[in-house]
Amino acid sequence: MSTHSLPSDPEAVSGTDLFPPAAYLIGAPKCGTTALGHYLAQHPGVSFSNPKEPHFYSHDLKGLCRCEDLEAYRANFPTRPQAKVMMEGSVWYFYSDTAITEILKARPDAKFIVMLRNPVRMLASLHRQLIHALDENEEDFRKAWDLSEARAEGRSLPRHCRAPSTLLYHRTAAFGEMLSRLYARVPRERVLVLFQEDMRSDTAETYRQALDFLGLSDDGRVEFPSINEAKRARSKLVRFVVSRAGPAREMVSRPIKRILGVQSLGLVRKMNELNNAKLAKVPVLDDLAVEIAETYAEDMLLLQELVGRDLASLGWPVPDPVRPRSAAGG
Numbered sequence: 001m002s003t004h005s006l007p008s009d010p011e012a013v014s015g016t017d018l019f020p021p022a023a024y025l026i027g028a029p030k031c032g033t034t035a036l037g038h039y040l041a042q043h044p045g046v047s048f049s050n051p052k053e054p055h056f057y058s059h060d061l062k063g064l065c066r067c068e069d070l071e072a073y074r075a076n077f078p079t080r081p082q083a084k085v086m087m088e089g090s091v092w093y094f095y096s097d098t099a100i101t102e103i104l105k106a107r108p109d110a111k112f113i114v115m116l117r118n119p120v121r122m123l124a125s126l127h128r129q130l131i132h133a134l135d136e137n138e139e140d141f142r143k144a145w146d147l148s149e150a151r152a153e154g155r156s157l158p159r160h161c162r163a164p165s166t167l168l169y170h171r172t173a174a175f176g177e178m179l180s181r182l183y184a185r186v187p188r189e190r191v192l193v194l195f196q197e198d199m200r201s202d203t204a205e206t207y208r209q210a211l212d213f214l215g216l217s218d219d220g221r222v223e224f225p226s227i228n229e230a231k232r233a234r235s236k237l238v239r240f241v242v243s244r245a246g247p248a249r250e251m252v253s254r255p256i257k258r259i260l261g262v263q264s265l266g267l268v269r270k271m272n273e274l275n276n277a278k279l280a281k282v283p284v285l286d287d288l289a290v291e292i293a294e295t296y297a298e299d300m301l302l303l304q305e306l307v308g309r310d311l312a313s314l315g316w317p318v319p320d321p322v323r324p325r326s327a328a329g330g
Contacts, residue, residue, distance in 0.1 A: 027094030063162030119173035176302030
């Protein structure tokens, strides 16, 4: 059976049309998707994938994929008797060249939630997250930013980076281009664009917008704790064992779990918790912030046009359009 088509065996979908998922929180990274995904996963009408980001359909970012076949992908979704929507939150789908096409092959009626954030802030947070994930080895954001073009040519790539194109900071926040590409494939009524800045100022309203878009009733949630705060690894070795050494860990732990009669020892989770330290916000130097804004100026104008909203009101560094977009070739 193809991994890209609907399963023919009724047992594979438990007698429902929930699987493959009909809803996707597709990005962008470091824009609040983990928090929104956490809140949605607690709604009784949602079967949200665990882990949040299986990246099953991003075949051009193969190193991020956490499951190789449809059966393994299906196992990520918990069985919930009241579930009306099955959903996952792979944030690099929005950036991927292939993911949306592959999703639509499997689920032509799919809906997509996109969350965006001021590119200057997003990229600084993304850089820090990629360091924590051991995909980035340049700890100075300015230097990492300047390496974008070299890395696009295959140079200066970290040895353990799972998906090198995620390090192209000159491209990873081109939200206007990505949204334009999404709209070319999916009717706009099946796309909800949200902003991290809005969620920060009124989390409950953003959550309700997502529920309404998914056709779910408001569960009356009023508490929205902070989720996915910035962190760093105290030990990179421990971080590597936790995040990359799964097969070796399983070889050691499998006989122990068999003897004890348990499915999990909980050691990895505990190691990760002890190894993580919270980070304060890292300011972006003014000159670099200006350079990022200039690099993405045209793209931000395109995004503003697509969503019909004044992004400067959210604190984005959107330039005043000097000429009509048609004259600029947009």
